[in-house]
Amino acid sequence: MPSTSSARQPLTPTATATAPVKALGVAAMVVTVVLWASAFVGIRAIGPHFSPGPLTLGRLAVAAVVLAFLVVPQLFRSRVLPQGREWLPIIAYGVMWFGGYNVALNAAEHILDAGTSALLINVNPILVAIMAGIFLKEGFPRWLLIGSTVAFSGVALIALGSGQPDASGERSTADLAGVALCLLAAVLAAVSVIVQKPVVRKFPAAQATWFGIVVGALCCLPFAGQLASEVQAAPPQATLGLVYLGVFPTAIAFTTWAYALSLVDAGKLAATTYLVPGTTVLISWLLLGEIPAALGLVGGLVCLVGVGLTRRRTRADRIRQQRFPR
Numbered sequence: 237m238p239s240t241s242s243a244r245q246p247l248t249p250t251a252t253a254t255a256p257v258k259a260l261g262v263a264a265m266v267v268t269v270v271l272w273a274s275a276f277v278g279i280r281a282i283g284p285h286f287s288p289g290p291l292t293l294g295r296l297a298v299a300a301v302v303l304a305f306l307v308v309p310q311l312f313r314s315r316v317l318p319q320g321r322e323w324l325p326i327i328a329y330g331v332m333w334f335g336g337y338n339v340a341l342n343a344a345e346h347i348l349d350a351g352t353s354a355l356l357i358n359v360n361p362i363l364v365a366i367m368a369g370i371f372l373k374e375g376f377p378r379w380l381l382i383g384s385t386v387a388f389s390g391v392a393l394i395a396l397g398s399g400q401p402d403a404s405g406e407r408s409t410a411d412l413a414g415v416a417l418c419l420l421a422a423v424l425a426a427v428s429v430i431v432q433k434p435v436v437r438k439f440p441a442a443q444a445t446w447f448g449i450v451v452g453a454l455c456c457l458p459f460a461g462q463l464a465s466e467v468q469a470a471p472p473q474a475t476l477g478l479v480y481l482g483v484f485p486t487a488i489a490f491t492t493w494a495y496a497l498s499l500v501d502a503g504k505l506a507a508t509t510y511l512v513p514g515t516t517v518l519i520s521w522l523l524l525g526e527i528p529a530a531l532g533l534v535g536g537l538v539c540l541v542g543v544g545l546t547r548r549r550t551r552a553d554r555i556r557q558q559r560f561p562r
Contacts, residue, residue: 298482330451347414387542393535
């Protein structure tokens with residue numbers, strides 16, 4: 237009896253600890269995907285009332301205030317702040333992701349529709365997978381590459397079904413300036429994910445997110461005067477939309493993203509954002525009454541399949557996971 241009991245002991249902590257953590261990571265990513273998808277629709281809806289810079293500042297200011305209620309008490313209790321060089325990556329992703337990415341995306345959505353913008357931003361997972369393999373030493377798992385390729389083909393199908401028809405009934409070609417802005421945003425986001433990964437290993441997700449949001453908001457302070465005048469001129473629905481963007485796709489979704497990033501390899505986690513364009517099309521359909529083209533629906537299903545493939549593991553990966561659980 238004693239020998240049986242002792243043989244079982246090493247397995248119990250791993251089994252009880254790993255499953256809940258994985259479930260929380262999956263739940264966090266689902267929340268992130270849905271809220272980020274809603275952001276594309278929200279930006280498009282309030283875009284006529286807010287310029288790119290002021291919209292970014294307003295969104296970040298709301299998010300900073302909301303997260304402060306959670307983060308500031310934690311900081312007073314722990315009295316642990318980033319020191320010296322630890323601020324460098326925080327400043328980097330604060331400027332690039334929360335500042336530059338959002339301004340570029342907001343400007344792009346003045347030109348492109350929500351579905352096309354979401355599509356173009358989603359070259360980001362491939363960039364993340366490549367950079368994570370090189371800089372974070374995550375390697376290039378076979379199923380990650382296969383799944384990313386399949387998912388990107390689904391995104392391409394969504395692109396073919398996206399865009400608003402012109403007067404002649406033909407679907408318009410995306411404006412080159414809008415495409416360039418979306419690709420710039422994708423690059424900024426991809427670099428930021430790689431920079432943020434070491435930070436979420438040291439600091440809680442909410443703190444890592446709040447620090448970046450505050451940095452991004454400080455960068456956008458030159459837009460404060462313009463934001464004040466645009467809020468005064470905007471209808472109440474547009475201002476509520478701005479608050480929504482700050483609370484849900486920013487404060488909540490970026491925190492759940494950071495939490496998931498602390499549990500999952502950056503390349504694998506980024507691949508799940510291939511679900512965003514399909515979710516964006518669905519939300520746009522439900523809220524804005526835009527009926528997606530058949531290709532858009534097929535593309536969304538292909539994205540789901542691709543993301544599923546990225547989660548597959550080779551036999552060697554499974555053995556490694558059993559020996560060295562996360």
